[in-house]
Amino acid sequence: MCLFHKKDQIFILWVAFILSIHSGHLLAGTPVFEIEIKNHLFYPAEIEIPAGVKIKLRVKNLDPTPEEFESYELNREKVISGHSKATIFIGPLVPGQYPFFGEFYPKTAQGIVVVKE
Amino acid sequence: MLLNSVILILQETLEAALMISVLLAVNVRLQIKPIWIFCGVTLGIMGACIYAYHIEAVSEWLDGVGQEFINALLQIAIALCITLYIYWLFRFKGQTKQYDLDGRLVYSNQVQFVLLMICIIALGLTREGAEVLLYLGGFFPSSEQRFSMAAGSGIGFGIGLSSSIILYYALVNIPGPWRFRSAVILLALFAANMASQAALQLTQADWLPHTQALWDSSSLISERSVLGHLFYAIFGYEATPSAIQVGSYVAAIVLVGIAAKIGNRFSAGSKI
Numbered sequence: 001m002c003l004f005h006k007k008d009q010i011f012i013l014w015v016a017f018i019l020s021i022h023s024g025h026l027l028a029g030t031p032v033f034e035i036e037i038k039n040h041l042f043y044p045a046e047i048e049i050p051a052g053v054k055i056k057l058r059v060k061n062l063d064p065t066p067e068e069f070e071s072y073e074l075n076r077e078k079v080i081s082g083h084s085k086a087t088i089f090i091g092p093l094v095p096g097q098y099p100f101f102g103e104f105y106p107k108t109a110q111g112i113v114v115v116k117e
Numbered sequence: 118m119l120l121n122s123v124i125l126i127l128q129e130t131l132e133a134a135l136m137i138s139v140l141l142a143v144n145v146r147l148q149i150k151p152i153w154i155f156c157g158v159t160l161g162i163m164g165a166c167i168y169a170y171h172i173e174a175v176s177e178w179l180d181g182v183g184q185e186f187i188n189a190l191l192q193i194a195i196a197l198c199i200t201l202y203i204y205w206l207f208r209f210k211g212q213t214k215q216y217d218l219d220g221r222l223v224y225s226n227q228v229q230f231v232l233l234m235i236c237i238i239a240l241g242l243t244r245e246g247a248e249v250l251l252y253l254g255g256f257f258p259s260s261e262q263r264f265s266m267a268a269g270s271g272i273g274f275g276i277g278l279s280s281s282i283i284l285y286y287a288l289v290n291i292p293g294p295w296r297f298r299s300a301v302i303l304l305a306l307f308a309a310n311m312a313s314q315a316a317l318q319l320t321q322a323d324w325l326p327h328t329q330a331l332w333d334s335s336s337l338i339s340e341r342s343v344l345g346h347l348f349y350a351i352f353g354y355e356a357t358p359s360a361i362q363v364g365s366y367v368a369a370i371v372l373v374g375i376a377a378k379i380g381n382r383f384s385a386g387s388k389i
Contacts, residue, residue, distance in 0.1 A: 065255035087181030089323040
């Protein structure tokens with residue numbers, strides 16, 4: 001007696017396969033780096049990340065005013081409202097310097113991502 | 118502060134303003150009343166207010182990438198609306214002007230153009246407008262910077278508006294078949310720009326894989342330069358576009374081309 005039909009078996013295998021990929025992805029974990037925005041400045045203004053690794057950038061805006069995290073080099077752009085935080089995925093990147101800035105206060109809000117081997 | 122406001126507002130308004138002027142120029146040919154543009158603009162401003170008001174909650178969605186999701190959704194919707202719009206343009210090419218027995222213009226073919234145009238403008242303004250509203254709203258409480266921000270924003274908006282007026286008159290005055298062609302090319306580039314930006318948003322959200330930049334033309338035309346901003350608004354110029362962005366860009370152009378071809382075929386068939 002067969003518990004499942006062939007079709008169902010394939011489906012279950014498929015679900016297991018998808019789950020295994022995603023759990024591996026979750027277990028491996030993406031390194032998280034945190035940046036704070038205070039008085040229209042980034043703290044830290046320079047973060048160092050390893051080359052060839054995807055990272056999760058958590059940007060916490062401690063100011064009451066909104067800010068937009070922007071980088072031409074990283075091709076990233078995201079509005080972060082006042083007193084809130086945002087998640088931005090970057091990389092995997094090749095070694096080099098990737099400046100970013102706050103588009104709403106570009107005079108003061110300047111930072112850089114340094115990618116090292 | 119003044120210069121920042123000029124650049125930021127110009128950057129945000131230019132894209133939408135140029136898109137509206139192309140649609141306005143096409144409207145002249147289709148004999149659509151400009152009032153429908155205002156309908157789209159009003160809806161867009163309302164959408165922008167709603168989006169800006171809820172931006173914090175939206176950002177929290179889907180593990181912190183709700184903003185990217187909504188932006189990508191809006192951009193894909195705009196690209197699809199433009200594709201459909203071009204399909205109808207080709208389908209009714211040369212036969213939009215119809216008269217009834219009394220010699221009055223019949224607007225039977227216009228409803229889809231009007232609807233799609235309203236969608237394109239409303240969706241475009243929702244995304245761009247929300248950013249502008251957040252920017253302006255953030256400054257409003259700080260009184261010392263209010264004046265320079267208002268002045269800068271006014272100038273930025275003014276430059277954006279005047280460039281769109283120049284584009285409108287340039288498009289309307291192009292002689293012969295190139296008037297239609299140039300409008301279609303600009304619309305196709307807008308659609309491709311939206312597709313590439315949507316791909317970028319989904320990469321940022323980690324829904325699409327990261328791909329290396331295909332080239333680096335930042336030394337040639339910097340994205341920070343005036344030309345870079347203008348090119349970005351017209352055809353989505355990026356100095357370091359990822360492979361997936363370029364792929365989406367090309368795919369959108371191909372899709373628009375196919376839509377135009379199908380429209381053309383139906384148009385030829387219906388004439389017999």
